[in-house]
Amino acid sequence: xxxxxxxxxxxxxxxxxxxxxxxxxxxxxxxxxxxxxxxxxxxxxxxxxxxxxxxxxxxxxxxxxxxxxxxxxxxxxxxxxxxxxxxxxxxxxxxxxxxxxxxxxxxxxxxxxxxxxxxxxxxxxxxxxxxxxxxxx
Numbered sequence: 001x002x003x004x005x006x007x008x009x010x011x012x013x014x015x016x017x018x019x020x021x022x023x024x025x026x027x028x029x030x031x032x033x034x035x036x037x038x039x040x041x042x043x044x045x046x047x048x049x050x051x052x053x054x055x056x057x058x059x060x061x062x063x064x065x066x067x068x069x070x071x072x073x074x075x076x077x078x079x080x081x082x083x084x085x086x087x088x089x090x091x092x093x094x095x096x097x098x099x100x101x102x103x104x105x106x107x108x109x110x111x112x113x114x115x116x117x118x119x120x121x122x123x124x125x126x127x128x129x130x131x132x133x134x135x136x137x
Contacts, residue, residue: 007059010126014052017118021045025111029104036102044108047093048115051086055123058082079127083120090116 022045029037058078065074090112097108 007056007063010059010122011052011056013122014055014119015049017122018045018048018052018115021048021111021115021118025107025114028110029107033104033107037104037107040097040103040107041111043103044097044111045115047097048112048119050089050093051116051119052122054082054086054089055119055126059126075127079123082123086116086120 022042025041025045026038027041029039029041031037033040058081062071062075062078065071068074094109094112097103097112098105
């Protein structure tokens with residue numbers, strides 16, 4: 001049985017998305033709030049790299065359990081737990097971004113929200129692409 005869990009594809013896709021989010025958020029932040037808004041957007045996009053990093057960790061863990069007979073259940077629970085962890089990480093990252101006085105809340109929230117939602121969409125595509133052997137039941 002082959003191990004077709006694309007860990008590197010998740011990392012590269014997530015990094016590309018976070019780079020694009022950082023660039024667009026920095027441009028929007030520069031237009032809306034000047035240089036500090038551009039810095040907030042770029043920083044929030046960079047902090048958004050935590051989301052694809054979490055996906056890569058879960059995929060690496062799943063790759064080790066690929067030959068388990070209950071792999072489908074393990075994968076489903078792993079992606080469900082990943083969603084919950086991403087919600088907690090979103091709130092924690094937003095609080096960390098808003099701690100300094102020079103950041104702008106709307107720009108930070110928007111950039112992190114877009115990075116998180118796109119990361120969940122990448123997770124959905126990756127989860128649908130994982131091949132599971134048919135059961136003998």
